[in-house]
Amino acid sequence: xxxxxxxxxxxxxxxxxxxxxxxxxxxxxxxxxxxxxxxxxxxxxxxxxxxxxxxxxxxxxxxxxxxxxxxxxxxxxxxxxxxxxxxxxxxxxxxxxxxxxxxxxxxxxxxxxxxxxxxxxxxxxxxxxxxxxxxxxxxxxxxxxxxxxxxxxxxxxxxxxxxxxxxxxxxxxxxxxxxxxxxxxxxxxxxxxxxxxxxxxxxxxxxxxxxxxxxxxxxxxxxxxxxxxxxxxxxxxxxxxxxxxxxxxxxxxxxxxxxxxxxxxxxxxxxxxxxxxxxxxxxxxxxxxxxxxxxxxxxxxxxxxxxxxxxxxxxxxxxxxxxxxxxxxxxxxxxxxxxxxxxxxxxxxxxxxxxxxxxxxxxxxxxxxxxxxxxxxxxxxxxxxxxxxxxxxxxxxxxxxxxxxxxxxxxxxxxxxxxxxxxxxxxxxxxxxxxxxxxxxxxxxxxxxxxxxxxxxxxxxxxxxxxxx
Numbered sequence: 001x002x003x004x005x006x007x008x009x010x011x012x013x014x015x016x017x018x019x020x021x022x023x024x025x026x027x028x029x030x031x032x033x034x035x036x037x038x039x040x041x042x043x044x045x046x047x048x049x050x051x052x053x054x055x056x057x058x059x060x061x062x063x064x065x066x067x068x069x070x071x072x073x074x075x076x077x078x079x080x081x082x083x084x085x086x087x088x089x090x091x092x093x094x095x096x097x098x099x100x101x102x103x104x105x106x107x108x109x110x111x112x113x114x115x116x117x118x119x120x121x122x123x124x125x126x127x128x129x130x131x132x133x134x135x136x137x138x139x140x141x142x143x144x145x146x147x148x149x150x151x152x153x154x155x156x157x158x159x160x161x162x163x164x165x166x167x168x169x170x171x172x173x174x175x176x177x178x179x180x181x182x183x184x185x186x187x188x189x190x191x192x193x194x195x196x197x198x199x200x201x202x203x204x205x206x207x208x209x210x211x212x213x214x215x216x217x218x219x220x221x222x223x224x225x226x227x228x229x230x231x232x233x234x235x236x237x238x239x240x241x242x243x244x245x246x247x248x249x250x251x252x253x254x255x256x257x258x259x260x261x262x263x264x265x266x267x268x269x270x271x272x273x274x275x276x277x278x279x280x281x282x283x284x285x286x287x288x289x290x291x292x293x294x295x296x297x298x299x300x301x302x303x304x305x306x307x308x309x310x311x312x313x314x315x316x317x318x319x320x321x322x323x324x325x326x327x328x329x330x331x332x333x334x335x336x337x338x339x340x341x342x343x344x345x346x347x348x349x350x351x352x353x354x355x356x357x358x359x360x361x362x363x364x365x366x367x368x369x370x371x372x373x374x375x376x377x378x379x380x381x382x383x384x385x386x387x388x389x390x391x392x393x394x395x396x397x398x399x400x401x402x403x404x405x406x407x408x409x410x411x412x413x414x415x416x417x418x419x420x421x422x423x424x425x426x427x428x429x430x431x432x433x434x435x436x437x438x439x440x441x442x443x444x445x446x447x448x449x450x451x452x453x454x455x456x457x458x459x460x461x462x463x464x465x466x467x468x469x
Contacts, residue, residue, distance in 0.1 A: 011450035032038035041205050042152070046105040047139040049198060052076045052089055052112070052126075058193055062339040065165055075221065076103070077125065077155035077198030079207065081237065083133035088237055089197030090212055091117045091124045095257065102128050109198035116240035118351040122212060123228065123236050124197075134162025135197055142185065145169050153189045153211050155198025167225075174226060177306065182308055183228040185209045191225025200227040207231070232317065235316055248315035250343035251290075254281020257307045258295055273297040273328070274307040281342075288338040290327065297333070298326035314340070364463050368432070369401025370394055372425040375413065383413055383448070390423040391415050402463045411450030415457055418444050432464065441465045 054074050080086070087102060094100055100112040110128040113200030119123035128134075152166040167189030174184040187200060191214045200209035209227030233369050239246045255274040263271040276294045296310060297303065300323045304310035317323060317340045323337050375383065375393045385391055394412040397404045414422055417431035435443050445465050448457045 009231060014305070030240050037206060038203075042154070042205075043153060045148065045201065045205055046162060047135040048080050049105065049154040049162060050078045050080065050087060050104040050195060052087075052093055053077050053101045053103070054094055054368055055099040056096040063337045066311060075194045076157055076196040077194065077211070079154075079197075079199040080134045081125075081136055081139075083136055085128040085130055085134055086115070086241075087112065087126050088208065088210065088233070089124050089126060091119050091122045093197045094124050094126060095119075095387045097456075100126055100127070116244060118236050118240060118246050118352055121228070121232070121236045121246065122211065123233055123239060123240075125240055125419045128311065138205070139206040139230050139234045140202050140204070142231045145172065145185065145208055145229075147171060147204070150203050151187055151189055151200050151208065152203075153191060153198060153200050153227075154185070155195035155211060157190070157192035159192045159194050160242035164214075168187035170224070173309075174406075178252060183229060183232070183312065185210070185229055187225045188228060191227075195225070200252075203384075205235075232312070245345065245349065246315070247319065247345075248343045248348065249319060249340040250283075251285040251288075251314060251338050251340055252280035253285045253290065254278035255296065255307045255310060257385065267331075274304065275311045284338050284341055288325070288336045290338070291329070291335060294327040295331050296325060296327055299323060300325075316344070365398075367429075368462055369398035370408070372414070372428060373426055385413065385448075389415070390421050391430055392422050392425055402412075402440075406460055407449075408447065408462075409450055413448040414445050415448055416446035429466060436464055439465070448468040 004031060016171070052075065054076075056074060071373060074093070074097075076089055078087045078089035078093070080251050081088050086305070088138040094117070098113065098116065101109055102112045108130075109364045110130060112128045112391075115125045115127045134450055147169050148333060150166070150170045152164055154162065154164050157163050163197055167187050169185060170188050171184070171186035174186050174291045174326065175182055184199065187209075189200070191211050194315075195211045197212045197390050199207040200211055202208045208230045211225060211227045214227040215224035236246055239248075246247075254277050256277050258271045258275045260271050263269070263277060276285075276290060276292055276296065279290060299310055299313045300317075302309075302313055304313055312413050319340060319342045322339045325338050327334050327336060371394070373393045375385065377387070377393055380387060380389075381394075383393075391413045394408060394410055394414065396410050397408050406423045417428055418435070420427070420431055422428050422431070432443060441464060442461050445462065446457050446459050447460045452458070
């Protein structure tokens with residue numbers, strides 16, 4: 001019953017308020033300095049893995065339209081690939097994000113920007129700026145993996161924080177989506193929502209996969225985790241960093257798996273290779289003499305076991321390289337040299353270009369989206385306030401405003417702005433204007449919430465300058 005299987009990308013959304021703090025300096029730990037003790041190995045790798053929290057444009061639109069005070073954020077994982085601050089994650093983790101925050105194992109939180117991405121490969125590179133070199137993970141060779149090899153995943157499952165799970169390689173070359181890079185590693189190391197973009201390590205501490213999805217009948221992990229193999233991920237990331245897009249090799253053919261039924265229809269004993277179903281006029285394949293109906297047996301030194309493997313071979317071939325292609329035509333084998341060109345960029349980007357995420361244009365209004373009033377003496381007791389405590393009542397919060405997204409609502413009481421006690425709305429606006437004059441970006445308010453999570457007031461940080469998003 002194929003309909004019972006669902007492919008769930010391991011990303012989780014949670015209500016959260018982002019806060020950026022100054023980085024805490026720590027000496028870099030290099031994954032290449034391998035150790036024999038498993039616990040020590042994992043400890044040495046933790047600084048290379050990050051939690052990623054994003055605020056997508058869609059969540060702000062939903063907040064504005066519904067008037068909800070809750071900000072929807074999504075969490076995933078990633079890993080550092082360069083000390084300068086380059087981090088790999090899944091594209092679906094940062095898709096449509098207008099704000100990205102990266103949390104390191106030492107608690108440091110840094111803002112990040114999307115640098116490059118491939119939607120088709122489901123990979124992205126984001127960048128942070130730290131005040132010290134970061135600890136990079138090292139790529140491993142996924143082509144040397146075997147079923148039964150031990151692996152472990154580090155990531156942010158269910159948004160609870162950096163976690164480690166261990167298991168084995170349960171399967172290879174899993175076909176779960178239409179992509180040239182579709183040959184996933186299957187592992188029984190627990191992969192849950194929030195693990196997306198995190199590394200799958202081998203027992204030498206090298207990244208052999210990028211955790212991406214899970215096969216589950218429920219929202220929970222069913223033990224079937226899927227990871228993009230490192231041979232594909234490293235290639236895609238390398239192309240993105242060098243060219244800004246994947247720049248795949250192209251010869252202008254469409255191919256299909258050569259099935260047992262096709263073999264019998266062509267009078268052959270068994271299927272082998274991939275069959276050509278279409279050739280782009282004028283493309284390198286046509287110039288080399290390939291024809292519709294040819295069965296491709298070898299591509300260079302490789303004999304691809306299916307059409308997906310052949311396509312991966314083609315897209316990874318350096319542009320300008322001549323490759324000998326062995327075909328079967330009318331029961332004869334022929335060798336045709338094909339010179340690979342770059343996939344036409346406009347055609348490729350119709351399939352692969354990331355969708356742009358526009359930062360919301362809303363600006364912080366002078367009143368921060370808050371309507372304020374003095375607290376009537378008759379209400380002070382019901383609010384839990386003594387006559388001498390001061391405080392200002394919030395009577396309305398504009399839906400979709402920064403204050404609403406950070407959880408403020410009518411009925412809240414503002415006790416302080418920064419360290420200054422407030423007794424009237426004028427006290428608050430004077431403090432806000434003074435802070436704006438100092439060109440501060442944020443203000444802190446001590447708020448006695450109408451619906452507190454726990455007894456007592458809490459500090460709420462609100463934007464003073466710049467976009468509200």
